[in-house]
Amino acid sequence: MTPTDEARAAATRAARASYGRLVAILAAPTRDLAGAEDALADAFERALRTWPEAGVPDNPEGWLLTVARNRVRDVLRSAAHRTAAPLEEALTAADVLDVDVDAIGDKRLELLFACAHPRVDPLVRTPLMLQVVLGFDAREIGRAFAVPSTTMAQRLVRAKRRIAGAGIPFTVPTRADMPERLPAVLEAIYGAYAIDFLGATPLVDEARYLAVTTAALLGDEPEAWGLAALLTLSSARAGARSATDDYVPLDEQDPSTWDAALVAEGEALLRRAAASGRPGRFQLEAAIQSVHCDRARTGVTDWAALRTVYAGLVDLVPTLGARTALAVATGRADGAAAGLAVLDGIDDPAVGRFQPAWAARAELSRDPVALAKAISLTTDPRVRRWLESRAARWA
Amino acid sequence: MRYTLLMHYPEMTAEELGPEALAEGMAAFDAYAKALDASGVLVSAEVMQPVAHTTTVSLAGGTLVVQDGPFADTKEQIGGTVVIDVPDLDAAVAWAQQAPPARYGTVEVRPTATRFADGAWTAFEHA
Numbered sequence: 001m002t003p004t005d006e007a008r009a010a011a012t013r014a015a016r017a018s019y020g021r022l023v024a025i026l027a028a029p030t031r032d033l034a035g036a037e038d039a040l041a042d043a044f045e046r047a048l049r050t051w052p053e054a055g056v057p058d059n060p061e062g063w064l065l066t067v068a069r070n071r072v073r074d075v076l077r078s079a080a081h082r083t084a085a086p087l088e089e090a091l092t093a094a095d096v097l098d099v100d101v102d103a104i105g106d107k108r109l110e111l112l113f114a115c116a117h118p119r120v121d122p123l124v125r126t127p128l129m130l131q132v133v134l135g136f137d138a139r140e141i142g143r144a145f146a147v148p149s150t151t152m153a154q155r156l157v158r159a160k161r162r163i164a165g166a167g168i169p170f171t172v173p174t175r176a177d178m179p180e181r182l183p184a185v186l187e188a189i190y191g192a193y194a195i196d197f198l199g200a201t202p203l204v205d206e207a208r209y210l211a212v213t214t215a216a217l218l219g220d221e222p223e224a225w226g227l228a229a230l231l232t233l234s235s236a237r238a239g240a241r242s243a244t245d246d247y248v249p250l251d252e253q254d255p256s257t258w259d260a261a262l263v264a265e266g267e268a269l270l271r272r273a274a275a276s277g278r279p280g281r282f283q284l285e286a287a288i289q290s291v292h293c294d295r296a297r298t299g300v301t302d303w304a305a306l307r308t309v310y311a312g313l314v315d316l317v318p319t320l321g322a323r324t325a326l327a328v329a330t331g332r333a334d335g336a337a338a339g340l341a342v343l344d345g346i347d348d349p350a351v352g353r354f355q356p357a358w359a360a361r362a363e364l365s366r367d368p369v370a371l372a373k374a375i376s377l378t379t380d381p382r383v384r385r386w387l388e389s390r391a392a393r394w395a
Numbered sequence: 396m397r398y399t400l401l402m403h404y405p406e407m408t409a410e411e412l413g414p415e416a417l418a419e420g421m422a423a424f425d426a427y428a429k430a431l432d433a434s435g436v437l438v439s440a441e442v443m444q445p446v447a448h449t450t451t452v453s454l455a456g457g458t459l460v461v462q463d464g465p466f467a468d469t470k471e472q473i474g475g476t477v478v479i480d481v482p483d484l485d486a487a488v489a490w491a492q493q494a495p496p497a498r499y500g501t502v503e504v505r506p507t508a509t510r511f512a513d514g515a516w517t518a519f520e521h522a
Contacts, residue, residue: 142419145498146426146495146498147498148412149419150407150413150416151498198427353485353488353489355489373482376481376489377485377486378434379492380430381429381433381434384433384434
């Protein structure tokens with residue numbers, strides 16, 4: 001990035017941070033996300049009109065919040081005028097206005113927990129966070145998910161209506177409820193990173209920013225730090241993925257294309273997570289990334305270490321992906337027969353159409369039938385080309 | 396084996412969609428068709444005009460009836476078809492999942508029974 005790009009990225013980041021903070025403050029008392037966003041859009045518009053001449057106020061966020069709140073009050077007043085709203089509602093409206101601007105803390109956590117509430121459709125949680133916490137519009141989110149912007153806009157409107165209508169609370173769960181509620185928030189953040197459609201563009205930097213912000217706001221949740229570490233270490237390797245048109249498996253990437261500063265940051269985040277002594281899925285996935293990144297230092301991939309971490313991951317979340325990866329790591333550490341034994345032990349019926357399992361079987365057994373099946377299940381042309389080149393390499 | 400992917404989704408006109416959404420939709424279909432093509436599994440791909448441009452023809456009632464409009468009026472219409480040649484249903488389902496309309500409609504995966512090629516119908520395929 002050039003200095004100008006960096007300045008622009010920093011400005012964008014600051015604007016997104018402000019946006020999420022202000023929406024969170026405006027929406028929390030009324031749960032009306034759409035209303036809060038409209039009021040804030042009005043405030044931003046007025047700022048763009050008046051700031052160039054009058055100058056940027058000393059406290060731009062406070063200015064935006066005050067204007068947006070006045071806008072909320074105007075809307076509530078006109079609604080009260082039209083429908084003669086009951087006294088309770090008028091009181092709620094007054095509560096919105098009486099909060100001390102300077103004393104308000106960061107309410108984005110409350111907003112994140114509302115977006116990932118169990119009563120909000122899991123498919124819309126990630127898009128909703130991207131919109132109300134980071135200020136992305138439906139067009140940008142639609143592009144990321146390879147969904148038409150009109151479809152995405154409808155989903156977002158429906159979700160916001162549901163949050164307001166069903167009375168979904170804007171609160172951070174108690175410590176007792178945290179183990180049940182936090183995974184959904186982390187999963188939704190992870191969702192912005194793990195978009196996997198042809199023509200889609202995962203929002204890796206945004207997911208990382210949300211993860212780091214969430215971890216910092218929560219303070220003492222190791223899995224939140226684990227997710228921040230995972231996304232940071234994955235981001236560090238983004239250069240290797242874009243450096244070539246061909247698919248390159250992780251253990252064959254050129255470590256000099258990795259971002260050493262991000263690797264160091266990811267390692268620090270992982271140490272912070274591990275300090276609590278409460279391991280979890282995202283910490284283990286970050287540890288796997290960390291083992292791979294360590295090849296930049298040692299020159300070799302420590303497959304025995306990977307096998308150990310994957311075994312821990314399978315104990316915790318026995319997904320098809322984790323079990324397949326354990327088979328691969330076991331094969332590399334202890335020989336193909338041991339790897340195949342792990343693969344054969346997978347009893348999930350879905351394994352028969354799971355592309356990574358067939359690719360692993362092909363690699364471990366060098367069976368052309370397994371290779372053909374793996375290729376037939378591959379929809380990414382780059383991965384297909386890579387698989388097609390395997391037979392020649394084995395010969 | 397050949398499969399036809401029948402893409403059902405709510406129909407929207409170019410005006411309803413707007414130029415940006417239209418361009419996004421075209422880009423998504425472009426990426427999809429190019430991936431199918433690059434993978435050597437694409438037989439044909441067609442996106443249809445809206446059902447308003449459909450004409451229905453029938454002699455089943457004993458006389459010729461030529462009508463404007465579709466045979467059945469439903470909320471979701473077949474908006475496009477993609478014919479692919481893949482080894483089995485697992486592969487066909489993998490490709491159906493990647494079809495853009497799967498994200499806002501339904502993709503029906505229908506195996507071919509027989510097709511006319513080189514002057515004759517091929518032997519029936521049994522699923």
